[in-house]
Amino acid sequence: MGVLHPHETKGLRIAASLLLDEPAPTKSDVVRTLNSKGYRTARGSEWRTSVLMRTLLHPRMAGLDEEGNPIEDFGETVLTVDEHNKLNAKYAPSAHDEEGEAQAVPRPAYDYLLTCGLSACGQCKHPAVGARVTGDAAPGYRCPPPTEGVASCGGVRMTAERLETAVAEEVLAELMRPGVQERLARMQQDIKDEVSRLRAHVQGANQRFAELGDLHGRGLLVKAAFLAAQDATKQDLKESRTRLRNLEQIAGLDISTVTDVVAWWNSAPQTSRRALVGLVIEVVYVLPSGHGPHDPHERINIVWRTPS
Structure with a gap:
């Protein structure tokens, strides 16, 4: 809910930097890197690819609400809005679900x-x-x-x-x-x-x-x-x-x-x-x-x- 833990935050920022690299390592490689360095989820578990990506792509990582608007007085964030936009552009899920039905495409956050x-x-x-x-x-x-x-x-x-x-x-x-x-x-x-x-x-x-x-x-x-x-x-x-x-x-x-x-x-x-x-x-x-x-x-x- 926006409260940052320094150790968790450092791991998430490392993961984001790796994923934004060109060429970037695979998501599985990033997860292995985080786990090998001792970083864990908020519940103390090892990271999994799906959990890491769901966490990093969440708008609150950049202090934004679900509509992409800045949350007033949110304080320190894991990502900048620009980093959030780049990660979503690169890794956001497909616009179609597993059965081929059209999904609502998330609107990019405005910086x-x-x-x-x-x-x-x-x-x-x-x-x-x-x-x-x-x-x-x-x-x-x-x-x-x-x-x-x-x-x-x-x-x-x-x-x-x-x-x-x-x-x-x-x-x-x-x-x-x-x-x-x-x-x-x-x-x-x-x-x-x-x-x-x-x-x-x-x-x-x-x-x-x-x-x-x-x-x-x-x-x-x-x-x-x-x-x-x-x-x-x-x-x-x-x-x-x-x-x-x-x-x-x-x-x-x-x-x-x-x-x-x-x-x-x-x-x-x-x-x-x-x-x-x-x-x-x-x-x-x-x-x-x-x-x-x-x-x-x-x-x-x-x-x-x-x-x-």
């Missing part, structure tokens, strides 16, 4: 450019999520409907094509301004500094949990306060890991030798584009459709990142 906090509702400021209104609808971004504990309005929606195209045009225009390379270098260094801080913060989580347990054990923290502090620490750790994963992609981006940013953008993988967008902007607010429904540029408000 959203502006999730993970890069886009937000222009009315309530809640982070936007990737979603489709119906099974056949085009991918889009929306403010999630309000629920208990979620302070969102659910009143803003925009198709992915319109939003991503408009943001990409403005980002590329910004990158063609004079002196941008120096500014990007300073912003990237700021992000690298935050990555170092977040890594230390995440690594210190066990110590923080231990200190809470010690206070509770010595009677210095009543049970209700202990449980509340523990829940807050867990939530902080989850959010920190998610932010760290996103910032690591930005910190690892290398565009120092790029001379034609438009050509680079047109050929770059989505993960690199997302990292570049995250380097340049803090967030893009999506305004309600009354703010210029025929021009997507009139419906976005970009908060640009500035170096410290």
Whole structure:
């Protein structure tokens, strides 16, 4: 259900890397490799080919629901969306069952450019999520409907094509301004500094949990306060890991030798584009459709990142 065990996760990532190789070993060879290295299923059994493939091809491995939409606040994933798409394209079951009857072909997951906090509702400021209104609808971004504990309005929606195209045009225009390379270098260094801080913060989580347990054990923290502090620490750790994963992609981006940013953008993988967008902007607010429904540029408000 999305909770990662470090040892299990490492084995699944090794299997995915092997299967994505060209030429790739057989699925049976991959299973033998995992079992020989001591990797086991969540139930402690040796891997079998059918179990491994069913696990790796499941959308939750990339933090997606059954419709291919990102699950809000899912946290760390086994696979990136791009890896999930490649594995499904290469190994998804046939479109016909054993009796030759046509099966519904799973829709490929859409790799959203502006999730993970890069886009937000222009009315309530809640982070936007990737979603489709119906099974056949085009991918889009929306403010999630309000629920208990979620302070969102659910009143803003925009198709992915319109939003991503408009943001990409403005980002590329910004990158063609004079002196941008120096500014990007300073912003990237700021992000690298935050990555170092977040890594230390995440690594210190066990110590923080231990200190809470010690206070509770010595009677210095009543049970209700202990449980509340523990829940807050867990939530902080989850959010920190998610932010760290996103910032690591930005910190690892290398565009120092790029001379034609438009050509680079047109050929770059989505993960690199997302990292570049995250380097340049803090967030893009999506305004309600009354703010210029025929021009997507009139419906976005970009908060640009500035170096410290």
